[in-house]
Amino acid sequence: MLLRLAEKAFRPGRFPFPLLHIDTEHNFPEVIAFRDYRAKELGEKLIVRSMDDSIKKGRVVLRSENQSRNPFQSITLLDAIAEFSFDACIGGARRDEEKARAKERIFSFRDEFGQWDPKNQRPELWSLYNTKTHPGENIRVFPISNWTELDVWEYIARENLEVPSIYFAHWREVIPRDSGLLPVSHLVQPKESEKVEKVMVRFRTVGDMSCTCPVASNAASVGEIIAETAMTRITERGATRMDDQTSDASMELRKKKAIFNFVNLIRKTINLKV
Amino acid sequence: MSVVENVGLDRAELLRFIAAGSVDDGKSTLIGRLLHDSKSIFEDQLSSIAKTSSKRGMQNVDLSLLTDGLQAEREQGITIDVAYRYFATPKRKFIIADTPGHEQYTRNMVTGASTANLAIILIDARKGVLTQSRRHTYLASLVGIPHIVVAVNKMDLVEYSRDVFTQICSDFAVFSQNLNLRNVEYIPMSALNGDMVVERGDQLNWYQGRTLIDLLENVDIEHDVNLDDFRFPVQWVCRPQTEELHDFRGYMGRVESGLIKVGDAVTIQPSGLHSRIKEILLYQSNFEEAFAPQSVTVTIEDHLDISRGDMLVKSGDQPRVDKEFTAMLCWLSEQPLSSGRKYIVKHTTRMVKGLVSQIDYRVDVNTLNQEKQSL
Numbered sequence: 001m002l003l004r005l006a007e008k009a010f011r012p013g014r015f016p017f018p019l020l021h022i023d024t025e026h027n028f029p030e031v032i033a034f035r036d037y038r039a040k041e042l043g044e045k046l047i048v049r050s051m052d053d054s055i056k057k058g059r060v061v062l063r064s065e066n067q068s069r070n071p072f073q074s075i076t077l078l079d080a081i082a083e084f085s086f087d088a089c090i091g092g093a094r095r096d097e098e099k100a101r102a103k104e105r106i107f108s109f110r111d112e113f114g115q116w117d118p119k120n121q122r123p124e125l126w127s128l129y130n131t132k133t134h135p136g137e138n139i140r141v142f143p144i145s146n147w148t149e150l151d152v153w154e155y156i157a158r159e160n161l162e163v164p165s166i167y168f169a170h171w172r173e174v175i176p177r178d179s180g181l182l183p184v185s186h187l188v189q190p191k192e193s194e195k196v197e198k199v200m201v202r203f204r205t206v207g208d209m210s211c212t213c214p215v216a217s218n219a220a221s222v223g224e225i226i227a228e229t230a231m232t233r234i235t236e237r238g239a240t241r242m243d244d245q246t247s248d249a250s251m252e253l254r255k256k257k258a259i260f261n262f263v264n265l266i267r268k269t270i271n272l273k274v
Numbered sequence: 275m276s277v278v279e280n281v282g283l284d285r286a287e288l289l290r291f292i293a294a295g296s297v298d299d300g301k302s303t304l305i306g307r308l309l310h311d312s313k314s315i316f317e318d319q320l321s322s323i324a325k326t327s328s329k330r331g332m333q334n335v336d337l338s339l340l341t342d343g344l345q346a347e348r349e350q351g352i353t354i355d356v357a358y359r360y361f362a363t364p365k366r367k368f369i370i371a372d373t374p375g376h377e378q379y380t381r382n383m384v385t386g387a388s389t390a391n392l393a394i395i396l397i398d399a400r401k402g403v404l405t406q407s408r409r410h411t412y413l414a415s416l417v418g419i420p421h422i423v424v425a426v427n428k429m430d431l432v433e434y435s436r437d438v439f440t441q442i443c444s445d446f447a448v449f450s451q452n453l454n455l456r457n458v459e460y461i462p463m464s465a466l467n468g469d470m471v472v473e474r475g476d477q478l479n480w481y482q483g484r485t486l487i488d489l490l491e492n493v494d495i496e497h498d499v500n501l502d503d504f505r506f507p508v509q510w511v512c513r514p515q516t517e518e519l520h521d522f523r524g525y526m527g528r529v530e531s532g533l534i535k536v537g538d539a540v541t542i543q544p545s546g547l548h549s550r551i552k553e554i555l556l557y558q559s560n561f562e563e564a565f566a567p568q569s570v571t572v573t574i575e576d577h578l579d580i581s582r583g584d585m586l587v588k589s590g591d592q593p594r595v596d597k598e599f600t601a602m603l604c605w606l607s608e609q610p611l612s613s614g615r616k617y618i619v620k621h622t623t624r625m626v627k628g629l630v631s632q633i634d635y636r637v638d639v640n641t642l643n644q645e646k647q648s649l
Contacts, residue, residue, distance in 0.1 A: 008569070009526070012519055013512040083563075095358045102357040109303045123381045123606045125388040125417070128620055148360045235561055247618075 002092050002153055003042060004159050005143060018045040020089065022076045024069040025052045026187060026208040034164040049080040066187045068211040078114045081138055088131070088139035092181070096148045106145050112136030143268045157222045169202045169220045179211035291489060292371040292386045292419075295396030300311065303371055304396065304465035309361050311472035312487060349600040380413065380639070381606035390410035391495045392421040396488075399432045399462070401443045405640045410480050411446075411592055412639055414503040414635035415453040416604060420498045422458045423489060430464040434477045449642075452598065455491075461486055499565035499566050504532030504540075505593070507622035512571060524571040525580060530622065534572070542580055548589060549574040563567040583624030600634070 006015050019039055023032070039046035051069055054060040054100050056077045062072075081089065088107075090134050095102045103118050107129045110116055133139060144152070156163060172183040173198055175190050181199060186212040190196050201214035202225070219225045295301035330642075359370040361614050385394060391415040414422060425456030432438045439462040442562050450458065461470055462481050469475030472487045484492075512524035534540070554561040555571040561641050564570045572586070580586075587593060606612045611630060618629035635644040 010510075010512065011557055012516075012522065013514045013522070030560065096360045121382075121385075123385045125385065127389075128622075130620070132618075146358065147361075148362075148367075149366075150362075 001155060001159075001161060002090065002144065003038065004155075004161055008044070015042075015044050017090070018047050018084075020047045020049070020080060020084075022073050022080065023048050023050045023209050025050055025211055026069050028164075028166055028203075028206060028209055028212075029247050030166050031164045031168050031206050034162075038162075040163060047080070047084070049076050049083075050075045051130050059268055064211055065246060068208050070211065074114055086138065086143050087133060090141045090143060091142055092146055093140075093142045094149070095154075098204065104142060106142055107131065108140045108142065110138045112152070114138075150226065152223060153226045157226060161253045163222075164206065165205065166203045166214075167225070169200050169217045169224075171198055172201050172214060173197070174201065174214065181216065182211075182213055183197075183209065218230075245258060280399055286625055287365070288367045288369065289369065289392065289495060291391050291392040291394060291490065292373050292383070292414075293394045293396060293593060294373055294387075294392045294414070295362075295394075295406075295427075296385060299396040299398045300465050301372070303395050304394075304425065304427060304463075304471065305370055306485065307358060307465045307468055307471045309359065310360055310372075311468055320388050320547065331583045334616055344517045356382050362383060363487065363491060368490065374485065379605075380409070380414045384411070384413060384417060384606060385605055387417045387419060388416075390419050391498065392423060392493060394423045394425050394489070396425050396427055397446075399426050399435075399438055402442050403449060406411045407446070408449060410454075411450055412453060412637075412642055413604070414460070416451075416602065420456050420495075421493050423453050423486070424460045425458065425486065426462045427465050429462045429478065430467055434462070434464075436480045439481075452642075459483070459489060461489070467521055473635070500531040501533055501565055502531070503593075504534045504538075504586075504588040505530045506534065506572070506620075507624070508580060508582055508584045508586065516613075522573070523577075523580075525586065526569075526571045526572055527623065528569040529564050529566045530561060532564060532568045532591075534586075534588065535563040536561075539584045540574065541589045541592055542578060542589055542594070543585040544595055545584070547576075547578050549576040549578060551575075583622075585624075586621065598631075 003019075006233040010016065019136070020045070021035055036046070041118075051060060051072060055062065059079065060069075060072045060075050066197075071249045076095065077089070078084070090146075094099060095104060104116075105119075105124050107124065107265050108116060109122065124130075131139065136167065147155075175188065175194050176182075176185060176197065181201060183201075184196055185188070199216055200218055202217040202219055203212065203214045206212060217225075217228060289609045293301050293305055331559060354555065356374075357372045359372060361368050361370070364500075371390060373383040373386035373418055379648070393410070395407055395410050395414070397403060404456045405599050411422065412631070424443070426439050426442050429435075429439070439460075443460045446460070447458075456505070461483060462478055463470035465471055467475065467477070469477050470481065470485050472485060474485055488613070506525075506529055507527050508525045509527040510525075512522070512526055514522055534551055534554070536554055540551060541548050552575050554564050556569070565574075574586075585593075611633065614629050615630055619626050634648045637644055644646070
């Protein structure tokens with residue numbers, strides 16, 4: 001969807017930026033295939049930075065082999081930002097995803113440690129954005145901040161956009177755990193007391209395979225998904241993210257967490273720039 | 275194909291509003307009530323706030339918890355930054371900017387207010403028009419919000435008294451008469467009990483006007499857009515420089531106001547050069563016309579030097595071009611504005627250096643008094 005917006009903004013020219021994917025290596029294979037196919041179709045440059053590399057370099061230290069990698073994506077992202085000296089990264093986050101997100105500006109600033117300070121954000125008036133950064137600061141830009149999940153699907157329908165197949169209802173082996181359905185994969189296997197079930201499901205969000213849960217659904221077309229979304233009574237993250245259920249504001253915690261391992265690296269980059 | 279179909283979602287059906295009020299006016303409760311009664315609350319949110327309510331020893335579910343998003347805010351029990359909420363009824367989609375009432379966070383309120391079609395000014399029926407109600411209304415008028423709703427809340431605590439409501443309305447009218455507000459409506463309500471928010475309730479039968487949701491669904495916002503004066507600030511010059519598009523130069527941006535057709539004569543500001551619109555494009559489509567607030571690419575008949583920050587306007591309907599002007603500024607920085615210092619002025623997509631030559635007076639946002647003392 002963001003890609004279509006970029007096409008509308010820049011065609012017939014090229015995008016004045018590359019595409020960047022932070023690969024947790026815990027992604028659904030369908031999603032990776034779709035990513036590569038779309039980048040090629042658009043003829044735009046795709047950069048992939050893998051969390052496996054961050055782990056090899058010792059930047060990310062996991063407690064266990066198969067734990068969720070979501071909390072660590074920001075480390076690989078900060079690494080990539082430093083590597084390419086990006087001033088800004090455009091992302092698809094929406095304010096309706098979670099309460100903590102509701103306060104995110106469209107142009108959202110991160111300090112040199114990658115932290116977001118929700119209490120001290122810049123004024124953002126009309127459609128005027130202050131894009132001047134201090135050394136070390138980086139901007140995350142969220143053009144679809146104000147869209148809801150339903151808006152997104154309506155846009156997909158109107159623009160006739162392709163999306164990865166796992167968004168549509170399909171049969172999948174899942175393990176009912178806590179309040180979700182965990183998809184079986186090489187990362188998630190049933191515990192002794194658990195039973196694997198085959199359920200008709202679709203994903204509302206795609207992320208780390210070890211904690212992204214599909215919802216039971218028969219919606220096999222964009223139209224059916226729109227109908228279902230309009231009726232839905234559970235938020236996207238509440239339904240689909242195991243790691244967000246532990247705390248009401250886990251996203252905020254994650255964002256505010258200082259990434260001290262990276263202080264030196266970022267500092268080095270700043271020094272180079274100055 | 276009409277441009278409308280291809281430019282955005284059905285934005286005509288979107289109303290953005292801010293709710294301004296302080297901790298005690300029951301603003302969070304009002305928003306919670308709107309979301310709850312319009313059935314926009316998700317079940318997992320409801321169960322999460324039910325849990326928190328009972329943890330705090332409350333009997334009923336505290337609807338205000340729906341909006342207190344950040345941990346820091348929950349600790350302090352107040353809204354610090356603008357939080358955006360989304361809900362929809364069959365008639366319209368809504369975006370609420372839940373803005374802080376405290377003076378310290380005025381700039382956050384201004385952020386939320388700048389994009390709003392409508393402002394709800396929340397007044398506690400027991401307290402009447404307070405300093406902060408004046409501040410909020412003044413700021414709403416400064417950023418140009420066309421519609422104001424004065425929500426006189428907590429009517430349940432004044433025995434739903436018609437006299438109390440009437441008095442507050444006339445107090446508000448007196449104070450706001452010099453603010454240039456275009457459209458003001460008054461509604462008595464009890465967000466706590468749900469009277470006059472989505473449901474009418476049976477306590478306010480003397481009030482014949484619309485409920486809040488009825489007003490939000492029906493207020494006319496289509497005519498708030500200026501469709502007369504064509505203004506097109508250039509955001510980006512598209513020059514693919516490929517073989518088939520060797521000489522292509524597209525000027526990309528959003529029509530901020532007005533309407534333009536292929537063939538229309540345009541003047542480029544600030545150079546004053548003239549040309550005509552050759553094509554209006556968007557992605558894979560060609561259009562005959564474009565109007566505010568559509569984003570499009572235009573090409574012109576002549577080769578002119580145009581870059582980001584320049585503005586295309588219709589010839590014969592040109593804005594005044596000046597190097598000096600007098601303006602009312604909302605100063606949002608903690609460092610005071612100082613005359614004699616150079617600032618960057620951002621106007622649409624143009625940034626220039628500017629100098630504040632003189633501060634004529636300062637408005638106290640609480641009293642609206644103009645202070646002319648030495649600045």
